[in-house]
Amino acid sequence: PAKPRSRRQRWEVKPSEMSRNTLNPIRAIVDGMKLIPNPAKPMISLSIGDPTVFGNLPTDAAVLQAMKDAIDSQRFNGYAPSVGYLRSRQAVANFCSRPEAPLEAEDVILTSGCSQAIELSIGVLCNPGDNILVPRPGFSLYKTLAISMGIEVKLYDLLPEKSWEIDLQHLESLVDERTSCLIVTNPSNPCGSVFSREHLQNILTVASKLCVPILADEIYSDMVSSSGPSLASLSSEVPVLACGGLAKRWLVPGWRMGWILIHDRNRVFGSEIRQGLVRLSQRILGACTVVQGALESILNDTPPGFYSSTISCLQSNAEICFSELSAVPGLNPVMPSGAMYLMVGIEMDHFPEFQNDVDFTERLVTEQSVFCLPASAFEYPDFFRIVLTVPEELMLEACGRIREFCRAWYRPPSCDGNDLDQ
Amino acid sequence: PAKPRSRRQRWEVKPSEMSRNTLNPIRAIVDGMKLIPNPAKPMISLSIGDPTVFGNLPTDAAVLQAMKDAIDSQRFNGYAPSVGYLRSRQAVANFCSRPEAPLEAEDVILTSGCSQAIELSIGVLCNPGDNILVPRPGFSLYKTLAISMGIEVKLYDLLPEKSWEIDLQHLESLVDERTSCLIVTNPSNPCGSVFSREHLQNILTVASKLCVPILADEIYSDMVSSSGPSLASLSSEVPVLACGGLAKRWLVPGWRMGWILIHDRNRVFGSEIRQGLVRLSQRILGACTVVQGALESILNDTPPGFYSSTISCLQSNAEICFSELSAVPGLNPVMPSGAMYLMVGIEMDHFPEFQNDVDFTERLVTEQSVFCLPASAFEYPDFFRIVLTVPEELMLEACGRIREFCRAWYRPPSCDGNDLDQ
């Protein structure tokens, strides 16, 4: 070039805006807490949505065998197509297909965990400046991803008094021309709620009226006490990207096997969205080929008893936890019907010692060595979330300690005017 | 809200700009080619950088055993930290550490393949509107990722006549204030070149003068006939993110195990870039825990003979291919010294029947059932790339067919003025 361009004169390397805008609210909150357990009591951590940590819920032997067979075959060491092996996609299609919502291999894209399924789905549907509808309380990754992509997040309310159903009026009020995606988490993290067929139909009616496609996060699908329909099976009009994976139901979250199911019987997505997903999948090639190679056998050969025994463990813990904590002054547990969580409301008025849920759960660690995630991490203060994947005796022990803690700090209603209103 | 917001009145779902800007040049070129082999000759595909496709280069038994042990242990089913298990990071640090460039576990971030290592590295260093320096010819993923992130790509030349060394003057002329990263691929895909210590030092001198950090793509490191130093080991001043992984050297590209090594002895990156990488790693949690669990053993227990036998196979094929094609009129092969590729220049003047490298390689399929990637896919027309991971007899057979093809189409120099200039 004719004249020299300006150049840096000294080292100055700063992290990108995108990296600075990638915020993990759970980390932000937990890292700010002083989590020093009571040395007299062994720690019970009910904070992480990882069903493997206590060792009481191993995956099935058939799942492990499928992996070892895949390794021994030596057929799954090379690159797979970026959307996954055709045969593995076919296996997922067969497993997830329903008469009302049939799936072919080409409707399935394999990803690195459900997280990447969500990333690609938001990534294909939304432009910077668009907005997406996200449940409150809800799983924090949606916001983390959206904000880092320059997408606005609009939080719609779930109603604890209605088993965490969506406040559809509130949801509707948030929609505008730049709303490019409605995220529905069912069953829910952190609520453990499972929507009824009727409620799902109402959600679809709203989505259809507002012409907003749905990202259905169904990573906990079928982890329910009585199985209900999937969103996509109830509408052939509303286009749905359903995200799922092996993480929770097969109890192997570290294996990073997820998928996107493309439901588009009304041909709204058409070939363009499909091609967009394929293009995005080529960026980093997500899913490990060994797990892909094992997938068909994992889905077909895991005995039904494996799933049902996980569910009964979760349900029994939910019942224990709900009944124990219902009897605790100042706490309002909400009975779940799926996933692996239970949300507990804190009547903060009765715990004047504590400023908020973060304060409350921090002290619960200090005094009782029980750690529950403050629901501020899910944009829902004054609640905390309990993970139900623990062995029964620990569930009981934890509930007992929570009771002791609450009894110590609970203050009965005082007699001023405010309290009379409650 | 007081007045109703405007809303969509009908379905209209379009793929995002980012997804439309995620372009894979290899796919774009290959999908546009008519690849119909000659039915009389079995197809020999020398196009894909996947060393597993011919079955002659299986991974080592120790690698498979490490995986099966990891599965049997059942200790690697849960979530790992987003940057990987500490112990696995430590194993990579130990394996890659050199006295001049020591590494600790905290300098290592595990990723879903080297591709995600590159994605996170570009993602943390560059903002939209910045530009990055990318080799020509070069691996296409850099541009694919950069463009989709709104980052400009400036291609710097490699010089075939100097064993594909960087044209440092050209490189320097491209740098401006928005240049946020210099990508150096060594050993190179597609060139198979390995830079000398001196050339690496010259590159570092330029980077240091221009204050541009380096992304060193070293996925082919140590896949070389005589081993040379890594970039980071030659400078304690220039900050380097070195990207690597198991894909090529351990012959398991599908397993998606990659890493970033943070070399920052001058503390230019400081804690900010590290934290930025950690934040980005939390988006989708990349690497499969089974492979992570096996990593220490894979790195420590693979017998040295495994690596050397891969290298001698590659080198022997390189020699065969180079000597065979050197004798072919109109072709100019460039002898590689590493990685698993060999580039061949086409004297297009002597093949007037063909418009360009795409045309040439397409007809090579039609007539001889040999498929080589036209180097247009690497921004380098009039060359094609040969993959060297094939069994020797196929290498010979492919070279024979290429010779036959060239002999049929080669036109000797005509006697007009232009040719006298050559």
Ligand SMILES: Cc1ncc(COP(=O)(O)O)c(C=O)c1O
């Ligand atoms: C609602 C929900 N969606 C998605 C995920 C992520 O799943 P994966 O681990 O497969 O990425 C989780 C994990 O906790 C979750 O709770």
Ligand SMILES: Cc1ncc(COP(=O)(O)O)c(C=O)c1O
């Ligand atoms: C130079 C280069 N870098 C990175 C990669 C990607 O490696 P991985 O498969 O581990 O993502 C490749 C793959 O061919 C490559 O050639």
